[in-house]
Amino acid sequence: MPTPKTPQDQFTFPKTSITVRRMGYGAMRLAGSHSWGPPNDPENAVAVLREVIASGVNHIDTADMYGPHVVNQLIKKALHPYPAGLTIVTKVGARRLGERKVEPGYSREQLTEEVHDNLRNLGVDVLDVVNLRVGKPLMPIGASIEEPLNILLELKEQGLIRHLGVSNVTPGQVAEATKMTDIVCVQNLYNVTNREDDSLIDSLVEEGIAYVPYFPLGGFTPLQSSILDDAAKTLGVSPMQIALAWVLQRSPNMLLIPGTSSIEHLHENLAAATITIPAEIVSKLDAMSASQLTI
Numbered sequence: 302m303p304t305p306k307t308p309q310d311q312f313t314f315p316k317t318s319i320t321v322r323r324m325g326y327g328a329m330r331l332a333g334s335h336s337w338g339p340p341n342d343p344e345n346a347v348a349v350l351r352e353v354i355a356s357g358v359n360h361i362d363t364a365d366m367y368g369p370h371v372v373n374q375l376i377k378k379a380l381h382p383y384p385a386g387l388t389i390v391t392k393v394g395a396r397r398l399g400e401r402k403v404e405p406g407y408s409r410e411q412l413t414e415e416v417h418d419n420l421r422n423l424g425v426d427v428l429d430v431v432n433l434r435v436g437k438p439l440m441p442i443g444a445s446i447e448e449p450l451n452i453l454l455e456l457k458e459q460g461l462i463r464h465l466g467v468s469n470v471t472p473g474q475v476a477e478a479t480k481m482t483d484i485v486c487v488q489n490l491y492n493v494t495n496r497e498d499d500s501l502i503d504s505l506v507e508e509g510i511a512y513v514p515y516f517p518l519g520g521f522t523p524l525q526s527s528i529l530d531d532a533a534k535t536l537g538v539s540p541m542q543i544a545l546a547w548v549l550q551r552s553p554n555m556l557l558i559p560g561t562s563s564i565e566h567l568h569e570n571l572a573a574a575t576i577t578i579p580a581e582i583v584s585k586l587d588a589m590s591a592s593q594l595t596i
């Protein structure tokens with residue numbers, strides 16, 4: 302990824318000294334199938350992570366539940382001691398147990414254990430940013446997040462967490478969180494065909510809070526559409542690059558964390574940061590809806 306030429310290539314989390322490149326990396330895909338267990342090729346996973354850093358990325362998204370433990374341990378193996386300026390964002394609120402079982406992890410005991418799992422497996426004394434992950438299927442949509450957020454605030458007071466974010470949240474839950482404390486980022490599902498968060502994103506721009514869309518490429522159902530294909534053909538790039546460039550262009554608080562286990566895809570994704578989609582193509586993409594996906 303070329304060195305940032307303009308302030309628009311970077312984002313500073315509100316009320317922090319943390320500035321990251323807007324094109325980051327999501328590490329979930331480094332675990333085995335559906336992010337369970339170890340990858341088939343651990344050496345490749347280490348090579349991808351080292352290439353992430355060599356390419357100038359300084360924002361990695363992870364969670365100790367990926368594997369579980371596997372992805373954080375790979376990050377530590379590949380990158381520790383961490384380069385100056387790298388921000389690792391993790392999440393708590395769900396725990397993966399034994400045989401592909403996921404359970405909520407919002408109690409004091411569970412959140413404390415999850416934070417310590419992240420610290421140990423990443424090999425750090427303090428976590429840069431921790432997202433409280435709520436939402437379905439672990440918590441009813443829109444339920445109060447006051448109790449688990451208060452527990453994380455206590456862990457922050459203890460010096461184990463620098464900054465907090467929230468994930469899989471409704472606008473009401475974001476408002477609840479921002480009344481309680483400074484939130485630096487919101488991580489929700491969003492991409493060119495899933496835009497339920499449009500008005501939330503606009504309000505976060507005003508507050509200077511980062512919006513970090515997960516599944517920017519469609520996640521487990523990769524985006525496929527003739528509109529993306531046509532745009533890609535016109536600009537001489539790939540449809541996935543169009544999907545990423547559209548999100549980056551969407552608003553200045555967008556931080557991307559596309560996931561990949563492939564160095565080739567990593568390079569392709571990072572190069573999307575250099576694409577400017579002309580207005581007439583943006584309006585065609587803006588008009589896309591889920592019904593125009595070819596699945």
Ligand SMILES: NC(=O)c1ccc[n+]([C@@H]2O[C@H](COP(=O)([O-])OP(=O)(O)OC[C@H]3O[C@@H](n4cnc5c(N)ncnc54)[C@H](OP(=O)(O)O)[C@@H]3O)[C@@H](O)[C@H]2O)c1
Pocket residue numbers: 326327328329330362363392434468469488489514515516517518519520521523541542558559560561562563566567569570
């Ligand atoms: N907060 C939450 O609840 C939550 C939920 C899910 C994910 N996340 C985070 O969000 C990050 C991004 O989500 P994600 O990785 O699930 O989904 P994604 O970025 O939308 O898509 C990843 C998928 O796209 C493929 N891919 C990546 N680059 C490609 C390219 N250039 N061309 C073709 N295929 C490509 C990957 O396969 P290859 O490996 O073959 O490249 C992988 O199957 C995760 O890594 C994780 O950190 C958060």
